[in-house]
Each structure stands twice: as C-alpha cells, then as structure tokens.
Amino acid sequence: xxxxxxxxxxxxxxxxxxxxxxxxxxxxxxxxxxxxxxxxxxxxxxxxxxxxxxxxxxxxxxxxxxxxxxxxxxxxxxxxxxxxxxxxxxxxxxxxxxxxxxxxxxxxxxxxx
Amino acid sequence: xxxxxxxxxxxxxxxxxxxxxxxxxxxxxxxxxxxxxxxxxxxxxxxxxxxxxxxxxxxxxxxxxxxxxxxxxxxxxxxxxxxxxxxxxxxxxxxxxxxxxxxxxxxxxxxx
Numbered sequence: 001x002x003x004x005x006x007x008x009x010x011x012x013x014x015x016x017x018x019x020x021x022x023x024x025x026x027x028x029x030x031x032x033x034x035x036x037x038x039x040x041x042x043x044x045x046x047x048x049x050x051x052x053x054x055x056x057x058x059x060x061x062x063x064x065x066x067x068x069x070x071x072x073x074x075x076x077x078x079x080x081x082x083x084x085x086x087x088x089x090x091x092x093x094x095x096x097x098x099x100x101x102x103x104x105x106x107x108x109x110x111x112x113x
Numbered sequence: 114x115x116x117x118x119x120x121x122x123x124x125x126x127x128x129x130x131x132x133x134x135x136x137x138x139x140x141x142x143x144x145x146x147x148x149x150x151x152x153x154x155x156x157x158x159x160x161x162x163x164x165x166x167x168x169x170x171x172x173x174x175x176x177x178x179x180x181x182x183x184x185x186x187x188x189x190x191x192x193x194x195x196x197x198x199x200x201x202x203x204x205x206x207x208x209x210x211x212x213x214x215x216x217x218x219x220x221x222x223x224x225x
C-alpha cells in the first residue's frame with residue numbers, strides 16, 4: 001500500500017506571496033491532519049480534515065487554510081507569507097481520524113525569503 | 114496549552130546499549146504514540162498505546178503507557194547505528210480536541 005505523499009518536497013517563496021501544498025493520504029484513509037515543524041516550536045498542529053470537513057483547528061492565524069476533496073486528498077494554503085512561515089509542513093493520514101495511528105508523509109520544506 | 118516534556122533532550126548511544134527516554138505531562142492522555150524521524154523525512158510511527166498500563170513491543174522497541182495516564186516511556190534494546198534519529202512522543206486527549214500534542218523530541222546520536 002502506498003504511503004502518504006506530499007508535493008512539492010521543496011519550495012522557495014518570497015515574503016508576501018502565497019503557497020499551496022498538496023497531500024495524498026494512504027488509500028482508504030479519510031482523515032488528513034497538517035502540522036508545522038520548526039526547530040524552535042517543534043511539531044505544531046494546524047488542522048484536521050475528515051470527509052471534506054474541517055474537524056479540528058490549531059492556533060494559527062487565518063492566513064493558514066486548508067481543504068479536502070472528495071477523494072480525501074488535501075491542500076493547505078498559506079497567504080501573505082512571512083519569514084517565520086519557513087518550516088517543514090507535514091501531513092498525516094488516519095483511517096478513523098483524530099489521533100489514532102496517524103501516518104506522516106515526507107513533508108514539504110518551505111523557505112520564505 | 115498542554116505540554117509534553119520529553120527527556121532527555123539528547124543522548125549518545127553505543128552499539129549494543131539499552132537506552133530509555135520518557136514523556137511526562139501534567140495532563141491526562143488517552144493515547145500515546147511514539148515516532149522516529151530521520152533527517153529530511155516525516156516521522157514514522159513506531160508504537161501506539163491506548164490503555165493505561167499497556168506495555169507494547171515492536172522488535173527491539175518497547176513502550177509503556179503510564180498508570181497515571183500522564184506519562185509514557187520508550188526503551189530501545191541492543192542499540193544499532195540506524196537507531197540514530199529524533200524520537201517524538203505524542204499524546205491525545207479530549208481537552209486538546211482529540212488532536213495530537215507532541216513532545217520536543219529526544220535526539221539520539223552515536224558516541225564518537
């Protein structure tokens with residue numbers, strides 16, 4: 001069974017631009033969660049989508065948004081990029097949603113200059 | 114917000130040694146998960162624990178869900194070089210909306 005895939009793997013953007021990251025979950029998994037990982041803050045939860053609905057949200061500004069499609073693929077968008085948004089963005093898929101056995105993708109390394 | 118305190122922050126291992134790391138919190142958790150992350154990759158799930166007192170093994174790895182539900186530990190027996198990486202604990206509870214809260218990680222390095 002294929003694992004979680006994320007595209008692109010690396011991205012360089014300029015401050016003020018926007019970016020869209022994509023995540024394809026494990027086949028059959030209906031929940032996708034997004035996390036931001038930085039050396040200073042560690043792994044922080046952004047949001048979770050289950051069956052196309054946002055089910056949970058972390059403490060990030062409204063510039064961070066996401067959506068999920070009917071095939072469970074998910075995208076996250078960051079608008080008006082700031083230098084502090086430079087991070088590894090990870091998505092994780094789960095069969096049942098919530099916290100049970102979340103499987104992570106390789107991440108997208110975003111650098112904002 | 115909730116915090117998971119993971120210790121030690123880093124450790125050096127020598128091949129063949131047993132090592133231990135733990136995660137503690139002032140909050141009660143219903144689920145504990147342990148992950149390992151290699152450089153440039155996403156975390157890989159090692160062990161999932163769902164019940165207080167539960168002891169689960171995965172090869173040379175053993176993890177326990179503390180009886181108080183406020184802690185968990187991970188043990189690696191007979192270390193090998195590929196055990197190098199960062200190990201994260203993660204907990205889930207209703208207070209956090211059932212989302213995962215991660216510890217700061219334990220960086221495992223090889224003794225020079």
